[in-house]
Amino acid sequence: MNSISELINKIGQKAKLASVTLRIANTEQKNSSLDSIANQIQENKQLIIDANNLDMHAAKKNNIDDALLDRLMLDDERLDAVVESLKQIANLDDPIGKTSEFAERPSGIKIGKMMVPLGVIGMIYESRPNVTVDAAALCIKSGNAVILRGGSEAINSNMAFYTCIKNGLNDVDLDPCSVQLIEVTDREAVTELVRASEYVDAIIPRGGKGLIKNISKNATVPVIKHLDGVCHTYLDKDADPQKGMDIAFNGKTRRYGVCNATETLLVHKDFDGKALLKLISLFSEKGVEIRGCEKSQQLSSEINKASESDWTEEYLAPILSMKIVNSVDEAIKHINTFGSAHTDAIVTENDRHSEKFLSEVDSSSVMVNVSTGFADGFEYGLGAEIGISTGKFHVRGPVGLEGLTSQKYIVMGDGQIRP
Amino acid sequence: MNSISELINKIGQKAKLASVTLRIANTEQKNSSLDSIANQIQENKQLIIDANNLDMHAAKKNNIDDALLDRLMLDDERLDAVVESLKQIANLDDPIGKTSEFAERPSGIKIGKMMVPLGVIGMIYESRPNVTVDAAALCIKSGNAVILRGGSEAINSNMAFYTCIKNGLNDVDLDPCSVQLIEVTDREAVTELVRASEYVDAIIPRGGKGLIKNISKNATVPVIKHLDGVCHTYLDKDADPQKGMDIAFNGKTRRYGVCNATETLLVHKDFDGKALLKLISLFSEKGVEIRGCEKSQQLSSEINKASESDWTEEYLAPILSMKIVNSVDEAIKHINTFGSAHTDAIVTENDRHSEKFLSEVDSSSVMVNVSTGFADGFEYGLGAEIGISTGKFHVRGPVGLEGLTSQKYIVMGDGQIRP
Numbered sequence: 073m074n075s076i077s078e079l080i081n082k083i084g085q086k087a088k089l090a091s092v093t094l095r096i097a098n099t100e101q102k103n104s105s106l107d108s109i110a111n112q113i114q115e116n117k118q119l120i121i122d123a124n125n126l127d128m129h130a131a132k133k134n135n136i137d138d139a140l141l142d143r144l145m146l147d148d149e150r151l152d153a154v155v156e157s158l159k160q161i162a163n164l165d166d167p168i169g170k171t172s173e174f175a176e177r178p179s180g181i182k183i184g185k186m187m188v189p190l191g192v193i194g195m196i197y198e199s200r201p202n203v204t205v206d207a208a209a210l211c212i213k214s215g216n217a218v219i220l221r222g223g224s225e226a227i228n229s230n231m232a233f234y235t236c237i238k239n240g241l242n243d244v245d246l247d248p249c250s251v252q253l254i255e256v257t258d259r260e261a262v263t264e265l266v267r268a269s270e271y272v273d274a275i276i277p278r279g280g281k282g283l284i285k286n287i288s289k290n291a292t293v294p295v296i297k298h299l300d301g302v303c304h305t306y307l308d309k310d311a312d313p314q315k316g317m318d319i320a321f322n323g324k325t326r327r328y329g330v331c332n333a334t335e336t337l338l339v340h341k342d343f344d345g346k347a348l349l350k351l352i353s354l355f356s357e358k359g360v361e362i363r364g365c366e367k368s369q370q371l372s373s374e375i376n377k378a379s380e381s382d383w384t385e386e387y388l389a390p391i392l393s394m395k396i397v398n399s400v401d402e403a404i405k406h407i408n409t410f411g412s413a414h415t416d417a418i419v420t421e422n423d424r425h426s427e428k429f430l431s432e433v434d435s436s437s438v439m440v441n442v443s444t445g446f447a448d449g450f451e452y453g454l455g456a457e458i459g460i461s462t463g464k465f466h467v468r469g470p471v472g473l474e475g476l477t478s479q480k481y482i483v484m485g486d487g488q489i490r491p
Numbered sequence: 492m493n494s495i496s497e498l499i500n501k502i503g504q505k506a507k508l509a510s511v512t513l514r515i516a517n518t519e520q521k522n523s524s525l526d527s528i529a530n531q532i533q534e535n536k537q538l539i540i541d542a543n544n545l546d547m548h549a550a551k552k553n554n555i556d557d558a559l560l561d562r563l564m565l566d567d568e569r570l571d572a573v574v575e576s577l578k579q580i581a582n583l584d585d586p587i588g589k590t591s592e593f594a595e596r597p598s599g600i601k602i603g604k605m606m607v608p609l610g611v612i613g614m615i616y617e618s619r620p621n622v623t624v625d626a627a628a629l630c631i632k633s634g635n636a637v638i639l640r641g642g643s644e645a646i647n648s649n650m651a652f653y654t655c656i657k658n659g660l661n662d663v664d665l666d667p668c669s670v671q672l673i674e675v676t677d678r679e680a681v682t683e684l685v686r687a688s689e690y691v692d693a694i695i696p697r698g699g700k701g702l703i704k705n706i707s708k709n710a711t712v713p714v715i716k717h718l719d720g721v722c723h724t725y726l727d728k729d730a731d732p733q734k735g736m737d738i739a740f741n742g743k744t745r746r747y748g749v750c751n752a753t754e755t756l757l758v759h760k761d762f763d764g765k766a767l768l769k770l771i772s773l774f775s776e777k778g779v780e781i782r783g784c785e786k787s788q789q790l791s792s793e794i795n796k797a798s799e800s801d802w803t804e805e806y807l808a809p810i811l812s813m814k815i816v817n818s819v820d821e822a823i824k825h826i827n828t829f830g831s832a833h834t835d836a837i838v839t840e841n842d843r844h845s846e847k848f849l850s851e852v853d854s855s856s857v858m859v860n861v862s863t864g865f866a867d868g869f870e871y872g873l874g875a876e877i878g879i880s881t882g883k884f885h886v887r888g889p890v891g892l893e894g895l896t897s898q899k900y901i902v903m904g905d906g907q908i909r910p
Contacts, residue, residue, distance in 0.1 A: 092827065095853065169850060175872060177870060179865065179870060181861050181865055183871050183872065186850070186857075188883075190884070191883060273884065274884060288711060291711065292708060292710065294713055294882075294885075312906065314906070318906060318908050319906065319908060321908075323908075326908075326910075408511065417902075430605070431515060431588060431605070432514075432515055434511075434514065434607070434899075435899065436899055437899065437900040437901075438605075438899060439901075439903075439904065440903050440904065441907070442902050442904030442906075443908045445908070446600055446902060446904075446909050447900075447902075451598060451600070452602050452902075453596055463713075464609050464610060464692055465609070465692065465713040465897070466713075466884050466885040468899055468900075469900045478883035478887050480853075480854065480888065481855060481856040481857070481866075481871065481887075481888045482849055482856075482857055482858075482859075483836075483856055483857070483858040483859070483861050483865060483871075484858075484859050484860070484861070485860045485861030485865075486860055487731065487733070487734035487737060487738065487860055487861075488862065488865065489740075489745075489864070490864035490870070491745075
């Protein structure tokens with residue numbers, strides 16, 4: 073066993089121990105730890121910004137691109153947002169200990185289910201240092217110990233946040249090992265963490281596709297993963313033309329760099345022709361490049377030719393692929409073949425078509441007459457999200473506090489023995 | 492890529508394709524395929540028994556032990572039970588397509604969840620050939636395609652069942668690749684299957700601890716696993732003495748070889764002394780060896796000394812470990828330290844103690860005044876079980892049809908776009 077695996081083992085043991093006390097911490101204790109962390113951050117703003125300056129300086133020296141620099145940067149305003157987010161998480165309902173209704177069985181025993189923490193979460197993320205605080209807060213609130221592994225480019229900022237978190241936990245007498253940050257930046261630490269199934273109950277990676285694929289390949293701990301969002305909006309022949317235009321335009325252009333942005337527009341050949349031309353010109357005015365199938369290209373000279381790879385591309389940019397289809401079935405087949413099972417919407421006034429779409433599209437969110445931009449934990453009422461799961465196992469779609477829980481069976485009786 | 496990995500790839504592709512049609516098959520279609528498989532088995536009883544004779548003959552030649560031979564053996568009566576089980580599964584409620592209540596959000600969109608199949612299940616099991624039919628039936632009913640990998644010792648029996656399943660699926664016009672059996676017996680096929688994350692959504696292993704540990708170590712596909720059942724019964728100081736005796740005796744002696752059997756008896760030092768002595772003599776009469784802590788040994792000369800390893804041992808035999816504890820806290824700590832998070836029961840009339848036990852014991856089933864023998868999918872009202880999950884991820888405790896499903900978000904709107 074080398075020193076990195078020893079380190080991860082030690083961190084894992086401490087996390088498991090902390091999870092035992094955190095599991096039975098009551099809501100008040102957990103909330104006051106979040107308050108106390110918020111106070112620590114408030115009081116140490118300058119220290120955090122100084123630490124962040126070290127990261128920013130190093131990043132600039134390494135010629136890191138502007139988008140990444142922007143995600144790395146912390147200032148007074150962003151720290152206020154971090155503090156605000158802690159207060160919001162403290163205000164969320166505590167899922168732990170909630171029980172379902174009990175059902176009485178012929179034997180006379182009563183069966184219910186109780187929501188309990190998963191145990192220990194391993195969180196692996198890149199660049200944005202505020203994830204350190206958000207993830208810690210969501211895990212504490214759901215009674216889980218967490219092991220954090222941030223990107224090396226944010227190590228000073230993360231360490232500064234981590235100090236605030238530790239002090240905050242100490243203030244309220246919760247095990248400070250409830251939250252631990254892996255301070256070494258070796259990649260091997262990630263490999264060890266995702267295989268530490270003795271201590272870690274779930275891994276949540278947040279970052280680029282490369283990071284997540286690599287983790288999935290190596291992990292023996294279950295992974296709640298977010299791969300790509302190749303989202304579709306399908307304008308049915310029975311769509312309301314105005315709704316179709318609005319939803320498609322909003323789905324694509326609301327924000328380009330987000331996973332719930334529409335990347336492919338599917339249009340039924342009998343969708344209102346005038347509305348479609350209007351929509352194409354709106355995209356053009358907005359500077360969105362359209363890459364279309366042959367039939368779409370006949371609609372406007374401004375539409376470029378799509379290649380096969382466009383159907384699976386998550387652009388995260390002002391580019392939209394577009395295909396004319398002959399039926400709702402063809403649209404569904406296209407989505408299930410080329411999509412990423414993230415979020416897909418149909419615009420139609422035809423109930424038979426929307427029902428078909430809802431039951432047959434195999435994605436984490438399936439929508440009717442709504443912009444794909446709504447796929448989000450806050451919009452769904454989860455209060456906060458730690459990620460969006462594109463896997464089907466355990467939790468699917470936006471992951472809030474309940475996604476960090478497990479359920480155990482509670483069985484109540486009055487002396488029953490089994491024949 | 493060698494020939495085994497090519498084979499598993501091909502099987503995986505076919506399964507994924509089959510899962511697309513199976514996902515949208517309606518309840519009638521799925522049920523009639525189960526009926527049709529039942530008919531095939533009924534009509535081909537003799538062929539199945541002949542195939543099983545080949546396996547039994549080979550097993551005897553390999554000096555396989557009696558318990559295993561018994562699990563391998565098929566006869567007329569056991570085939571009737573297989574047919575009966577198919578009928579029971581056909582009678583279960585179809586979970587697929589069920590939607591939760593919809594909640595309206597401030598934006599006006601309505602959010603609900605719909606139960607959908609996981610997709611493709613990989614089932615890896617040993618010796619008992621009836622698992623071939625049970626697993627196939629539960630997967631079909633829950634809309635999942637399944638890849639079966641049985642033990643090499645049952646290959647002829649499994650192949651005979653497999654022929655019936657294929658013919659049954661063909662009769663009702665469902666994709667025959669909805670169920671596939673891996674016909675090669677190389678171990679490498681298992682390794683390839685548990686890493687085929689492109690095609691397989693979940694692995695369910697059923698068999699010895701060695702098999703399951705090995706699978707968990709290699710798998711990149713999520714595993715619904717059942718490790719051991721080191722179940723505890725705790726007799727509290729405020730227990731009703733008669734209930735305590737009955738529940739402890741039943742938990743241990745109902746059946747020795749099952750995972751929900753009580754393996755460790757914890758007794759509060761102030762539990763009714765007369766009842767405890769009576770219980771010890773009942774165990775003695777029944778031929779159950781007790782291995783106890785020092786204090787227990789003082790109760791009776793018939794109690795042997797327990798070693799540290801006894802606290803983590805799943806005996807599956809007429810042996811019981813026993814410990815005297817000073818408090819409900821000590822009992823809970825013992826269970827969370829040495830138990831296997833399967834099923835643990837408290838016997839008490841004290842509500843504060845039972846509530847503490849329920850919330851603090853971290854096991855898949857936690858029971859009050861009930862024998863651990865009740866931990867079972869049928870007793871819990873799941874109708875059938877494909878296994879008992881000792882993991883916390885996705886599904887915990889007895890796994891029925893719902894454990895084989897995922898949930899997707901359904902979002903309904905009326906043209907909403909997101910600011």
